[in-house]
Amino acid sequence: MGTLLQVKGLRTRFYTQDGVVNAVNGIDFSVDEGETLGIVGESGCGKSVSVLSVMRLIPQPPGRIVGGEVWFGGRDLLRVDEAEMRQVRGNKIAMVFQDPMTSLNPVLTINQQVSEALQLHLGMDKAQARKRAIELLEMVNIPRAADRIDDYPHQFSGGMRQRVMIAMGLSCSPQLLIADEPTTALDVTIQAQILDIVKRLKRELGMAIIWITHDLGVVAGLAERVIVMYAGYVIEHAEVKDLYADPRHPYTLGLLRSIPRLDAERKAKLTPIDGLPPDLIDMPPGCPFAPRCAYAIERCLVENPQLETVARRHQVACWVDVTSGRD
Amino acid sequence: MPQDETMAVQSSSTQSSDRVLLEVRGLKMWFPITQGLILQRRVGDIRAVDGLDFFIRRGETLGLVGESGCGKSTTGRAILQLYRPTAGQVLFEGTDLTRLRGEALRRMRRRMQMIFQDPYASLNPRMTVGNIVGEPLEVHNIGKPEERRQRVQELLEVVGLNPYFVNRYPHEFSGGQRQRIGVARALAVNPDFIVCDEPISALDVSIQAQIINLLEELQDKFGLTYLFIAHDLSVVRHISDRVAVMYLGKIVELTTRDELYSNPLHPYTKALLSAVPIPDPVVEEKRQRIILEGDVPSPANPPSGCRFRTRCGLRMDICAEVEPEWRETAADHWVACHRV
Ligand SMILES: Nc1ncnc2c1ncn2[C@@H]1O[C@H](COP(=O)(O)OP(=O)(O)OP(=O)(O)O)[C@@H](O)[C@H]1O
Ligand SMILES: Nc1ncnc2c1ncn2[C@@H]1O[C@H](COP(=O)(O)OP(=O)(O)OP(=O)(O)O)[C@@H](O)[C@H]1O
Ligand code: SF4
Ligand code: SF4
Ligand SMILES: [Mg+2]
Ligand SMILES: [Mg+2]
Numbered sequence: 001m002g003t004l005l006q007v008k009g010l011r012t013r014f015y016t017q018d019g020v021v022n023a024v025n026g027i028d029f030s031v032d033e034g035e036t037l038g039i040v041g042e043s044g045c046g047k048s049v050s051v052l053s054v055m056r057l058i059p060q061p062p063g064r065i066v067g068g069e070v071w072f073g074g075r076d077l078l079r080v081d082e083a084e085m086r087q088v089r090g091n092k093i094a095m096v097f098q099d100p101m102t103s104l105n106p107v108l109t110i111n112q113q114v115s116e117a118l119q120l121h122l123g124m125d126k127a128q129a130r131k132r133a134i135e136l137l138e139m140v141n142i143p144r145a146a147d148r149i150d151d152y153p154h155q156f157s158g159g160m161r162q163r164v165m166i167a168m169g170l171s172c173s174p175q176l177l178i179a180d181e182p183t184t185a186l187d188v189t190i191q192a193q194i195l196d197i198v199k200r201l202k203r204e205l206g207m208a209i210i211w212i213t214h215d216l217g218v219v220a221g222l223a224e225r226v227i228v229m230y231a232g233y234v235i236e237h238a239e240v241k242d243l244y245a246d247p248r249h250p251y252t253l254g255l256l257r258s259i260p261r262l263d264a265e266r267k268a269k270l271t272p273i274d275g276l277p278p279d280l281i282d283m284p285p286g287c288p289f290a291p292r293c294a295y296a297i298e299r300c301l302v303e304n305p306q307l308e309t310v311a312r313r314h315q316v317a318c319w320v321d322v323t324s325g326r327d
Numbered sequence: 328m329p330q331d332e333t334m335a336v337q338s339s340s341t342q343s344s345d346r347v348l349l350e351v352r353g354l355k356m357w358f359p360i361t362q363g364l365i366l367q368r369r370v371g372d373i374r375a376v377d378g379l380d381f382f383i384r385r386g387e388t389l390g391l392v393g394e395s396g397c398g399k400s401t402t403g404r405a406i407l408q409l410y411r412p413t414a415g416q417v418l419f420e421g422t423d424l425t426r427l428r429g430e431a432l433r434r435m436r437r438r439m440q441m442i443f444q445d446p447y448a449s450l451n452p453r454m455t456v457g458n459i460v461g462e463p464l465e466v467h468n469i470g471k472p473e474e475r476r477q478r479v480q481e482l483l484e485v486v487g488l489n490p491y492f493v494n495r496y497p498h499e500f501s502g503g504q505r506q507r508i509g510v511a512r513a514l515a516v517n518p519d520f521i522v523c524d525e526p527i528s529a530l531d532v533s534i535q536a537q538i539i540n541l542l543e544e545l546q547d548k549f550g551l552t553y554l555f556i557a558h559d560l561s562v563v564r565h566i567s568d569r570v571a572v573m574y575l576g577k578i579v580e581l582t583t584r585d586e587l588y589s590n591p592l593h594p595y596t597k598a599l600l601s602a603v604p605i606p607d608p609v610v611e612e613k614r615q616r617i618i619l620e621g622d623v624p625s626p627a628n629p630p631s632g633c634r635f636r637t638r639c640g641l642r643m644d645i646c647a648e649v650e651p652e653w654r655e656t657a658a659d660h661w662v663a664c665h666r667v
Contacts, residue, residue, distance in 0.1 A: 042531040042532060042533055043531050143621065157622045157623075158395075159622060160622065187394035187395050187558065188394075188558070188560070188599065188602040188603055188604075189394065189598055189599060189602045189619045190394075190622070191602065191604075192601075192602035192616050192618055192619075193618055193619070195604075196616065196618050214531070214532055215604060216532075216606035217603070217604025217605050217606045217611075218604045219606075220604065220605065220606050220607055220608040220610075220611045221604050221605075221608070221611035221612075221614075240608045241608050241609065244606065244607055244608055244609075245609075254533065255532055255533060256606065258532065258533055258535070258536035259532060259535075259536070259561065259606060260539075260561045260562055260564065260565035261561060261605060261606065261607075262560060262561045262564060262588065262600070262603050262605055263605050263607075263610060266564065266565060266584075267565070269540060269543070270536035270539055270540055270565065271536065272533065272534070272535075272536035272537040272540060273533040273534075273536075274537070276501050276503070276534075277531075277533075
């Protein structure tokens, strides 16, 4: 399968009153056609800023993409003009955000909002767009879509609004859907409904997906490959099965150990990761995880490790081999 | 209070050696829906909590799970009398809190505290950490100023914060640290019982385990009893001795942690458990999910009979007509469903 999106050395900063926030610090990743890439990491590690940079939606000021390349369809999106970028957004790459209430316009009906994209990007007339909008809502399991399409967003539940956002994202049959924590604010049973729909749509439509979440369970069920971010860096990249069966970065290991599992024997005590993530304004020299890392050696405090291949399709940024001593 | 007063609240099912600290009988908390600006007319009720019966044993953790809006926080607040219940009794060591007023209620409240979900909103930004943690001591007139200062420092240490932080303000702390401040404040008056209302939901994954371990350590150390409210079933299973599953103002199933996860009986519990993502791709690949239809109905107008029937794959005719009885089907396993 061909590479659909390739991000190289992406760097994004925010120039604030308190100082320069090093939000994304030279990250590389790629997405193949039809593939699902998971991006995981805790709050503030740069997941949203990474994909917003890809879409060139970083508020500027205070933000600025200060380096890197984003290859998509034979061009570097960081170097195309705004008109061309608008064609890409919504048409070739669609994005679904965490909070559907802030991304739906409260004074327009669902029909007005879903139809708009269809009229704008696909040149449909009003009647065609409405018909297609109903089909799209049915595709994401909105019950009685034809009746409900003239409702306003507040008349829909949170889960239904998020499904509308996905329907809008799919309206132009994008090659890539970027979903930024679309189910984080929802209940588990509603999340299960949405994940079920997304898996089906992926099979039927064959689009590629970038799915951002801090839930290691969601990624496990959805993604083929995963990148783990910490303090604006990609610190591990692997195929999903390898990441969970054979995590190689101390942070990934720590995360997997710290969460209780519904299906496993109950542990007497959880194993937390001590301490806090670093301040992105005042980053420690060395490895950003060093202050919290049980494996740290002297070198970690002065030199930041680069991502290196440690196994097939498995990269880690760490000076220490955490598998040594394991059998 | 003399120990043997607790005997008075033991119902037939609790004739074990375990003592009941708190018993809730027929608890209802309805919020009026009003219309009209000046003359507010009551046009209906939000039945946030609509008839709960359960007990919590001394020293145990009862987990309370369910989806957003099902009434978990309202239950916690109605128990603590932060809301005065519409109906029912809340027996704390046999004393019905719903009948207490004034000084008598204040004295009982000292023994019950709450930890809130949002460590950002629940701490007064203009107060120092020392004042936040020490405030309950002042309110309840405990100790002299010097003793209080001493106690605040001890409390900060107990929750793993540097006592040196007393003069700092909440904004200088991370989410996990703020939650520790909230825990220290709750502990200040030496309570017996703490309602933990989603105490880790707003925290990062790597920090959640720190707070869970802290709550467990404190429970052992001070013999605390918890009502632990959460929507993360994996966390609830880890921390709870028994778990209650709530749906639309009702508890539908309540049993021991192991029984709930190995032998769930209520169709809603089964769906909820099957919906939880498991951080293991090999397991996820093989899992069969029960995908529920539709959304949770409004608590202002709950379905007749069984409230879960609009989403239940096993519903029968009787489910719309008769409310299923809340009964103990096996020792310590309570459920309300016509199919069970
Ligand atoms: N507009 C902005 N101004 C200043 N700093 C910003 C801005 N947007 C993001 N940041 C900073 O950039 C960093 C990365 O933020 P980002 O939103 O990408 O995190 P995230 O991984 O998506 O976290 P979450 O899981 O909370 O959504 C954070 O430290 C954040 O404070
Ligand atoms: N003070 C109030 N006045 C009116 N309605 C209320 C009030 N508090 C709660 N409700 C309603 O009662 C129902 C139960 O709310 P509650 O906050 O107890 O749910 P919850 O289970 O804690 O949900 P969450 O998981 O979102 O915290 C909801 O429909 C809510 O809107
Ligand atoms: S480089 Fe060093 S500090 Fe960083 S994760 Fe590896 S062992 Fe830990
Ligand atoms: S009582 Fe009927 S509708 Fe309710 S959970 Fe049981 S089978 Fe389903
Ligand atoms: Mg984000
Ligand atoms: Mg609540």
